[in-house]
Amino acid sequence: MQVSMTVNGRDVSADVEPRTLLVHFIREELRLTGTHVGCETGYCGACTVHVDGKPIKSCTMLAVQADGATVTTIEGMASNGELHPVQEGFWERHGLQCGFCTPGMIMSAAALLEENENPSEDEIRHGIEGNLCRCTGYHNIVRAVEYAGAKMRGEEPPAPDWEGGD
């Protein structure tokens, strides 16, 4: 089947098997391997991308269902060489270790901050509940999202809380 969509600002189209999942279309057809497959059952969230501005687990959606949609993947988050504030937050607050869940986590966190520009700790935790991380214990992911929220609101981010500070 023929599908066409806009991915990271680029118009793409391809002939795919009807059973092709969006995540496989992104990874294999478009060779955008920043979107990861962790479980193929919608639990881990490593494959989260934005479809028409909403966070979607791309292993739960067929490529043909995204026909005509606007898709953003992790590769489309930085613009003009400048990191998205959520990417910057993850770097500055050690919000990642192995990095495998990170693209999906960043996509979910960015969507959360679009909806709620100043989430509480509890709102952050529930906002990323659909994304599993096995490395960080989420502590520094929460801090990374707080950092990004502050940056997006034009405020000074809170200082890091590890021993010795910066």
Next chain:
Amino acid sequence: MAMTTSALGGSVRRREDPALIQGSGLYTDDYTPHGTSYVAFARSPLAHAKINSIDTSAAQAADGVVAVYTHDDVAHLGDLLAQVVVAKGRPLLANGEVNHVGEAVAMVVAESVAQAKDAADMIDVDYDPLPAVIDLKEALASDNLVHADLESNVIVPWEAGPFGDEEAIAATKQTIADAKARDDTVTVSVEAVNQKLIPVPIEPRSVVAEWNGGYGRFRVHSSSQVPHALMGAIKTTFGLNANDVHVTAPEVGGGFGVKLNVYNDEILCCFAAQQLGRPVKWTETRREAPGSSIQGRGWVGTATVTGTKDGEILGYELDAIADMGAYEQNFTAAIPFLGLFVGSGQYKFPTHWKATCVFTNTMTTDAYRGAGRPEAAYYLERVIDAYAREIEVDPVQVRLKNFFEPFDEAVVSPIGFAIDTGDYGNNLEKLVEVSGYEDLKAERDAARAEGRHVGIGITTYCEVCGFAPTALSELGFSWATYGLPAGFYGTSLVRINPDASVTVITGTGPSGQGHQTTWAQLVSDRLGIPTERIRVIHGDTEESPMGIGTFGSRSLAVDGSATYDAAERVAAKAKNIAAHLLEASADDIELDADGASVAGSPDSSVDWGEIASAAYLPYRLGETEIEGGLESHVIFDAPNATWPFGAHLAMVEVDGETGDVKILKYMTVDDCGNVVNPMIVAGQVHGGVTQGIGQALFEESIYDESGNLLTGSLLDYPIPAAADLPMFETSHTVTPTNINSIGAKGIGEAGTIGSAQTIVNAVVDALESLGVKHIDMPLRPKRVWAAMQEARG
């Protein structure tokens, strides 16, 4: 050990992150060379059965199928190599019988993943079911055998203390029996399950094998923590030399011990690549992972403490059975032995410790974060808590009373191993102080007065990690079985390039620990060159000197130390070159970010570019005896492992209606010696603690009595999510080790080793008023609720 510059001890942001946050990190499954074919396995639906026949004809004829292999095709390669095999290794593909659900029976190679999976489903296997051995006590006692050609299901018993001296063990048992017989002592036992776990790194395992027939060479990408061990296993299996196999572990998406193994799928992909002359790729699905990747823990046991009524412990005993699954792999039966190392924790009391390793018809167990040490710490700290409760002495006081005194020269533990350095009382007292322990107790008591079930758990642990020395190869700590007789040392090569950038090539295989950053800090500290100009390469058998890999919280203590020492040697040579160029004495040369200068004469200086170009234009070295080049390779054989320690505190509230456990506070005071990057160390503690909390509250690999896995998906096997956890409060004491030049011990597993029992102790404390003495993990609401109901009568 002097830590003189800001490069050490600074929370330098990670060099790894720009790639990983922008989606340009390359994991194994992201690599698909031209012409790749794809693998799927037909796996056993039964836990124990004889195979009468395998019909692959439909699969052979299916669309896109390139090849189908069964055991007969690979029998000539032998069993899967494993470093420590006591009784029974794993066949590459099932050999006439299957011994656990998920065992690979046949392998399909096809043009696409979907075609391979479709064809694997068409393979028809005729089985005669056999009774399955699942229960550990039954495995120990019953005549029902996992492997009919063995005399029993017992692989090996590990017993101490001290380890390896039967007469002394008998004396220890007598000492404890005598203590029990005294009428001024109490004896308290806890029978507990330390349940089997599925490790769940978020990246499923993946391997891509390529064979170049002209050069006779394998090129392999694999999500491995031990690329050199894999290289050795491949070269030995196929009768090649070490330099005929190039293994790269690119970005690895979490390891936790799962990827500290050599797997049959890795060898089989190489076999198929060689047979077919094209790249062969297999990526594990989440669904098959519990049968294709090792699991962890899986112990039942009884822990017993005998002591006086005022808290002096006179003896500790553990009698446990450990589940090894159906076949031994890399370190399987050695894992409980790692628990034995720390069986007596931070304490000096006589200890009789025994864990018996048995086969069952379940997936193989092996190293899962902590690997034997969380189990050992769990039993010890649960029963000490029960003892403290019995004699009504504060659990902190009981522990303080029984610790070793501070030591900066090695002491021998009751188990019989020399511990490098320790200051346990200081560490626990710091936790008491920073947590405001007395205030927390008052807070808890006030909550209880309102009818709430609030509890505090406090525990300590002693870890052993950073495995060395190479003399331990006698006990199996080496890659000798993989044809690489290399013991557990650290290795690193530090090179200043002609343009004065620095390349560091190290023998580790990290999966998120930030070695590119920490190692750059170590080198920057010695050379003065900023971390931005230092690139660290790891996980590659062709680039790196013979490496051992990343596991057992070892990388910084051994490979980091090798890096530090190599950088020191490069610094010494750079000083010699600068001394020649400046016509000064090398003793007077100082290095910094810009280059070298003569002490007290800052105008007399050369920059790094001039030093480097003199090294690579050796004529400029004139009549000196300095050789060209500016690099050093060090193999560091530490005289001992390292022994970190720490104390953890949890405050929890149990919902009296539902049994739901909420963690109100989690605090750690770890002591991993000197810290190079506090940010990374805190992150390791957060993640480690979370995996222990996962075991305490949520996770359990459950096989029914027929050996069917009931928890094969992330729905049935919930790992902690963000909303399940509190913010963590981490802190440290610093007791450097004296066995390496950095003074660092290791932190990767500490959080996991210290945490599960901290949560369980807190929950038991919360339910003290009901008379609940113990609940087995995981403390899911239903189980806690049932314990409350039973206690309430």
